[in-house]
Amino acid sequence: MPADLAVVGLGHHGLPLAQAATAAGITTLAYDPDPRTVADLMAGRPPADGSLSAAELRRMLAAGFTATADPAALGRVRTAALCVPTPLGEHRALDLSALESAARTLATRLRPRTTVLLESTVYPGTTQGLLRTLLEDGSGLRAGQDFHLAYSPGRLDPGSRSHGYGNTPKVIGGLTPACTEAAAAFYGRLTDRVVRARGPREAEAVKVLENNYRHVNIALVNEMSWFCHDLGVDLWDVIRCAESKPFGFAAFRPGPGVGGHGVAVDPTYLPYESRSLGYPLRMVELAQEVNSRMPRYVTQRCAQLLNEHGKSARGARILLLGVTYKPDLADTEGAPAREIGSRLRELGAELSFHDPYVTDWQIQGRTVERADSLYEAVAGADLTVLLQHHRTYDLQGLAVKAQLMLDTRGAAPVGAAHRL
Missing domain, CATH: 3.40.50.720 (NAD(P)-binding Rossmann-like Domain)
Structure with missing residues (x-):
């Protein structure tokens, strides 16, 4: 037909x-x-x-x-x-x-x-x-x-x-x-x-620009998160104030890493035309470098928080909340949760996860235990790490139950959890 x-x-x-x-x-x-x-x-x-x-x-x-x-x-x-x-x-x-x-x-x-x-x-x-x-x-x-x-x-x-x-x-x-x-x-x-x-070249370049715009600006705010943490500055309050500017500023927020399908595109090599530009897009390269460091940075913050509270990452019970790349979706494509979980396991942590949209999740071919009773799991974990803010999560209630919580999305009420 x-x-x-x-x-x-x-x-x-x-x-x-x-x-x-x-x-x-x-x-x-x-x-x-x-x-x-x-x-x-x-x-x-x-x-x-x-x-x-x-x-x-x-x-x-x-x-x-x-x-x-x-x-x-x-x-x-x-x-x-x-x-x-x-x-x-x-x-x-x-x-x-x-x-x-x-x-x-x-x-x-x-x-x-x-x-x-x-x-x-x-x-x-x-x-x-x-x-x-x-x-x-x-x-x-x-x-x-x-x-x-x-x-x-x-x-x-x-x-x-x-x-x-x-x-x-x-x-x-x-x-x-x-x-x-x-x-x-x-x-x-x-x-x-x-x-x-x-023409088609201009339309194709639109996609390159849109994807790279997102990655470069996320990299900037991710780097600001390191800077503000070291200075003892509340980055989330900085962003809240900065976005009041009605021109020249678009608000982006840091996170545990960049995932999903909108990849940063660096057209350094054009294999179908058998030629090279001969130079990279420097901003894209640097943004990718910064964003790819975020899972390692989150892992370091986890270990640091545990240490500050008299615990070691080795043997610590760590619960990861939200393992998808975007809130309220089941898609885990490129989500930073997998690298963060892998690094925490390498430190000797005992991992579990919860995600309302994911029932089975693996890291390096090994199944990660899924927490069926969310509040009990949060109460029993030495550290709870919010990696994705799904709408179903009551972060105020979860923060009250948690022994220690790291919020990588700035979604929990102020003072309820440690923020990235």
């Missing part, structure tokens, strides 16, 4: 796009080469990362959404959106292998007048370089003439109650003006505002 849209890649970008398109009345199918992933979705089993609830998936299926592992279905769509993961690989370079595979799969089924959209995080130049070449070589068609090709950076804020697909503007950069307009016509059905970039 023909479909208006095929979403290739059923991850944190692909499924929300499929959900928005289905809700807008667009006949949508999702393609994934893994039959198990497809079978789970068609049976109404949502992904474990919490990007889609069971109720949301049921509504999508009832509205006609389908998933398939048969690539032949890609030859019967008007629009194809590539939303495959591009994680960091060796030397922190983006791994584009999934994108290459998806492009080759689509290319052999590509029909004239199809609109091809790329949403994955990539280096500037990927759409009109790597992707265009793969699609043209595999199909015999020409981008900008026989089919439309455009890039639109993924901009979702998972778990947000205020920013959804409809009220988050979509940036679009097409290979030609006609490509841009074809992409705008599609996204205009899903979002209130479409922003046209000059």
Whole structure:
């Protein structure tokens, strides 16, 4: 059966796009080469990362959404959106292998007048370089003439109650003006505002800038947390006062580390064009260095707090609260909790964890005990460490029960816990 849209890649970008398109009345199918992933979705089993609830998936299926592992279905769509993961690989370079595979799969089924959209995080130049070449070589068609090709950076804020697909503007950069307009016509059905970039390179660079803006500013405030702690200054009060400035300041807050899918992107190497910029993005490199130190810093603070209270990290019972990368989500991708837990174990601590969205959690292949009775676990722990502030946590009540608490999110009431 023909479909208006095929979403290739059923991850944190692909499924929300499929959900928005289905809700807008667009006949949508999702393609994934893994039959198990497809079978789970068609049976109404949502992904474990919490990007889609069971109720949301049921509504999508009832509205006609389908998933398939048969690539032949890609030859019967008007629009194809590539939303495959591009994680960091060796030397922190983006791994584009999934994108290459998806492009080759689509290319052999590509029909004239199809609109091809790329949403994955990539280096500037990927759409009109790597992707265009793969699609043209595999199909015999020409981008900008026989089919439309455009890039639109993924901009979702998972778990947000205020920013959804409809009220988050979509940036679009097409290979030609006609490509841009074809992409705008599609996204205009899903979002209130479409922003046209000059071309795909500019749209790709938007994603690089947005991701790096976040990482650089988080690094700054993380470094301020060390500075203020050493001086005995309350950083959280500093931020509260600073954000009263109505211009020139955007508030970021420190944390135990940076996780999730919005990786810092340093386009030092452009392998698909066989050339290098010859220099790194210094701010991005430094921000990554600072942010990657946070799990070690949190571990040091844990050991220091225990020592100040006459206890050693070796043999200490430490409870970790919240092991996901973002509040009120089940996604643990890149969450700093795993490195912090690993370092605490190396110090000899006896670990347990609690997270309302995670039932099983492992560190280096070893299962960490889950605390079923939260308040009893907090009372019995020598140190409780808040790593993620889920809405279900009553931090005032937990702080009263805790023998010792370190709050890495600044979420507990002032004076109720030690803060990062």
